[in-house]
Amino acid sequence: MTAVTLQRATTDPRAVAETVTDPELPMLTLADLGVLRDVRMEDDGTVVVDITPTYSGCPAMGVMRADLLHALHAAGFRDVDVRTVLSPAWTSDWISEDGRRKLAAGGIAPPGTAPVRSPGPVPLQLGPTRRTAGCPQCGSPDTVEQSEFSATACKALRRCRSCGEPFEHFKEI
Amino acid sequence: MVHEETVYEALVNAHDEGHWAFGTGFDEPLAGVDTTVPDGIDPADLGAYCLMLGDDALVLAQRLTQWITNAPELEEEVAIGNIGLDLLGQARLLLARGGSVGVLGRSRQLATDTIPDEDALAYFRDADEFRSTALVEVENGDFARTLVRLLVAASVRLAVLARLRDSRDPVLAAIATKGVKELTYHRDHAARWVLRLGDGTAESHRRAQDGVEAVWPLLADLFTATDVETRLAAAGVAVDPADVRDEVRAVLTQVLERATLAVPDWPADAPPRGRLGEHGPELTELLDTLQGLARQHPAATW
Numbered sequence: 001m002t003a004v005t006l007q008r009a010t011t012d013p014r015a016v017a018e019t020v021t022d023p024e025l026p027m028l029t030l031a032d033l034g035v036l037r038d039v040r041m042e043d044d045g046t047v048v049v050d051i052t053p054t055y056s057g058c059p060a061m062g063v064m065r066a067d068l069l070h071a072l073h074a075a076g077f078r079d080v081d082v083r084t085v086l087s088p089a090w091t092s093d094w095i096s097e098d099g100r101r102k103l104a105a106g107g108i109a110p111p112g113t114a115p116v117r118s119p120g121p122v123p124l125q126l127g128p129t130r131r132t133a134g135c136p137q138c139g140s141p142d143t144v145e146q147s148e149f150s151a152t153a154c155k156a157l158r159r160c161r162s163c164g165e166p167f168e169h170f171k172e173i
Numbered sequence: 174m175v176h177e178e179t180v181y182e183a184l185v186n187a188h189d190e191g192h193w194a195f196g197t198g199f200d201e202p203l204a205g206v207d208t209t210v211p212d213g214i215d216p217a218d219l220g221a222y223c224l225m226l227g228d229d230a231l232v233l234a235q236r237l238t239q240w241i242t243n244a245p246e247l248e249e250e251v252a253i254g255n256i257g258l259d260l261l262g263q264a265r266l267l268l269a270r271g272g273s274v275g276v277l278g279r280s281r282q283l284a285t286d287t288i289p290d291e292d293a294l295a296y297f298r299d300a301d302e303f304r305s306t307a308l309v310e311v312e313n314g315d316f317a318r319t320l321v322r323l324l325v326a327a328s329v330r331l332a333v334l335a336r337l338r339d340s341r342d343p344v345l346a347a348i349a350t351k352g353v354k355e356l357t358y359h360r361d362h363a364a365r366w367v368l369r370l371g372d373g374t375a376e377s378h379r380r381a382q383d384g385v386e387a388v389w390p391l392l393a394d395l396f397t398a399t400d401v402e403t404r405l406a407a408a409g410v411a412v413d414p415a416d417v418r419d420e421v422r423a424v425l426t427q428v429l430e431r432a433t434l435a436v437p438d439w440p441a442d443a444p445p446r447g448r449l450g451e452h453g454p455e456l457t458e459l460l461d462t463l464q465g466l467a468r469q470h471p472a473a474t475w
Contacts, residue, residue, distance in 0.1 A: 053202075055258075055351075056259055056262030056263045056266060056348070056355060057258035057262025057263070057265075058262065059258070061202075081205070082204070083204060083205020083206070084204050084205050084206055085206070086203075086266075086344070086347035086348065086351065087346070088350075089347065089351040089354065119338070120335070121332065121420055122331055122335055122356075122357050124360070124361065124424055124427065124428070125361045129358075146248060147248035147249075147251065148252065148358060148362060149251045149252035149254075149255045149362075153259060173354050
């Protein structure tokens with residue numbers, strides 16, 4: 001009990017929450033990904049954590065929630081409330097610089113700048129998506145998109161024309 | 174004091190009752206979201222509207238899932254799976270919003286208490302309680318017809334959700350803002366396939382044209398508002414589907430012409446039967462597959 005009390009007295013819940021990694025991109029923390037929106041302690045000692053889904057159907061939200069609870073409980077925070085926030089909607093622009101470096105080091109080309117969304121009707125894009133991504137293996141800029149979809153909703157599949165290797169590209173959204 | 178040793182324990186301990194075997198009770202999509210209904214909005218209307226939008230997404234997601242292990246190439250299987258997953262996510266959010274305002278129909282009596290609202294709505298309503306349109310319910314047909322249907326469904330849904338970003342219901346507006354990002358690439362993906370098939374070989378052109386002929390009559394009941402939509406549109410909450418007709422028509426015409434496909438006559442508006450709970454046998458068959466196991470074992474947990 002003493003150990004727990006000491007831990008609680010010396011640990012910032014935000015620092016604990018910021019160590020939790022994404023279940024599908026374990027090289028990134030939820031903070032790097034921009035999914036962790038806020039960590040705060042209420043007057044009654046409850047730690048409130050706000051997270052936001054990347055995609056509507058992101059199947060990892062439950063695991064993220066559980067991972068955050070697990071980490072904060074283990075650090076001695078007994079009452080933890082993980083809440084979903086839907087607005088503003090997540091954008092890949094929220095991935096930190098650090099997160100982008102970690103993605104590239106992990107073999108995933110980081111996203112460029114997300115498209116600007118105007119309030120009116122969404123224009124149709126019939127040509128190939130204009131994305132560029134350098135090869136995370138050899139660094140060549142000469143890469144081509146194989147598919148706009150990949151193993152998770154947030155990534156596209158590309159191939160490097162220089163080294164011939166396939167790689168994933170985190171989509172701009 | 175709860176100190177889980179593993180993430181698995183944390184998942185399992187999130188609900189004392191254990192997890193319903195067919196859903197994800199530890200992951201309620203609106204957990205922590207303020208679901209207060211703004212003044213002047215009828216919660217019953219709002220809930221009914223959420224079912225319309227949610228059921229379209231749920232049923233189309235289920236149809237797309239039927240391509241898994243059957244798509245013409247692995248990349249396309251991944252694409253269709255991802256699009257279905259996005260739609261399933263939109264459905265969960267919308268059905269949860271419907272549940273949060275108490276629109277649960279008979280489902281809440283049939284589902285056990287531990288089953289979250291969105292799962293109760295998905296698994297424990299009969300076909301006549303669904304508010305989806307025939308467009309998303311009919312069989313996939315071949316790959317070309319599936320992609321023509323996806324093009325039409327994504328075009329209509331994108332036009333509606335783009336307007337719903339300004340809905341007076343902040344939850345609906347947030348769901349729509351997220352959905353627009355996803356539907357943008359759903360529609361583009363379908364449109365590019367229709368181009369490739371229509372302007373491809375004689376056989377792919379024939380199949381794409383057959384798909385268009387099969388799907389076009391289903392446009393008839395998409396743009397007629399129900400009373401619920403009319404009331405909510407007047408209140409700044411919903412979109413009158415008639416308002417998106419011209420935009421959708423322009424998009425579809427553009428794609429078909431580029432794809433060298435003949436554009437059929439636009440069908441005359443018809444009553445919105447699906448929105449009122451009238452469905453063909455295809456929906457019942459689809460729901461038998463979707464709901465069968467959950468209804469046989471409604472109390473199963475893990």
